[in-house]
Amino acid sequence: MIEIPERFTQSTIEREGEHGRAWVASLPALAGELLEQWNCRPAGPAGHGQVGIIVPVRSADGASAVLKISFPHPGNVHEPDAFAVWGGRGAVLLHQRDDARFAMLLEQAGDGTLVSLDDVDEAVAVAGQLARRLTVQAPPDLPRLRDQVARWEKDLLNGAERLPRPLPQRVVQAAVATVRELGRDQPDTLVHGDLHFGNVLRAEREPWLAIDPKGYVGDPAFDAITLVRSRFEDLLAADDPKAALLRRLAIFADAAELDSERVRRWVQARAVMAAQWGREHGDPAWLIQVTDRIAELLT
Numbered sequence: 001m002i003e004i005p006e007r008f009t010q011s012t013i014e015r016e017g018e019h020g021r022a023w024v025a026s027l028p029a030l031a032g033e034l035l036e037q038w039n040c041r042p043a044g045p046a047g048h049g050q051v052g053i054i055v056p057v058r059s060a061d062g063a064s065a066v067l068k069i070s071f072p073h074p075g076n077v078h079e080p081d082a083f084a085v086w087g088g089r090g091a092v093l094l095h096q097r098d099d100a101r102f103a104m105l106l107e108q109a110g111d112g113t114l115v116s117l118d119d120v121d122e123a124v125a126v127a128g129q130l131a132r133r134l135t136v137q138a139p140p141d142l143p144r145l146r147d148q149v150a151r152w153e154k155d156l157l158n159g160a161e162r163l164p165r166p167l168p169q170r171v172v173q174a175a176v177a178t179v180r181e182l183g184r185d186q187p188d189t190l191v192h193g194d195l196h197f198g199n200v201l202r203a204e205r206e207p208w209l210a211i212d213p214k215g216y217v218g219d220p221a222f223d224a225i226t227l228v229r230s231r232f233e234d235l236l237a238a239d240d241p242k243a244a245l246l247r248r249l250a251i252f253a254d255a256a257e258l259d260s261e262r263v264r265r266w267v268q269a270r271a272v273m274a275a276q277w278g279r280e281h282g283d284p285a286w287l288i289q290v291t292d293r294i295a296e297l298l299t
Helices: 006-037 079-086 120-134 145-162 169-182 220-229 233-237 241-256 260-281 285-297
Strands: 040-042 052-059 064-070 094-098 103-107 200-202 208-210
Touching (some): 006 040, 006 064, 006 103, 079 094, 079 103, 120 200, 120 208, 120 220, 120 241, 145 260, 169 260, 169 285, 220 241, 220 260, 233 241, 241 285, 260 285
Antiparallel strands (some): 040 052, 052 064, 064 103, 200 208
């Protein structure tokens, strides 16, 4: 029987309430059924991310893999679709999927992530190179970011009017302009959607492999925001924070073969959206302040 990490149990119940409690209670039996279905056995204790558990396993032929079971949520629906499109190109391989139970059997990568790299510039460049490899033609049934543009614009304008401690009007208007001008005409390319340093693992088949995609379709520059909200301390502590921030974005843009101005505009717009979302949903004050600062510096 799989033992569910207590920290994961508590965080899921805090976030999802009684539905989360019932789902966590069902996990040991569900994991057992999936292991039997895919002819695997546990090879170590269960780990976890924010919304799912990860169980190292061995298949009948002794090969290593991981069983991932995610909380049933619309944001987790298209993860296996993204893996299927990539087919191991820059991301872990998808071996099996059970969409009804939000479960996958995935290639096992290494333990290290881009977080472990001391050189932040190198980490950003690796992420950019990976973003370039993950930018492929998407199938028609994945969610298009351009379909969210009307909601983004409405939320930006409404948030500026009703949320506490709003960002300066010029900062919000710059984000609105980006959404209007870049949001409606996006390519039909698959983007990761959450390409932060912790979602890039060391591996043997390729040096680095991505995990935990959202399976969005749109502008590859959309992904850059996570690389400035991660390891941000050195940016804001620099003698010239704006120059440091723009330099990091330039490194990403060059590695990903993207237009640096387009990257800047998407990061600024997404920072404003993230700052407003944080005010709405109770993000820690320090995170809102950091996101505010990024949005202001890039305006």
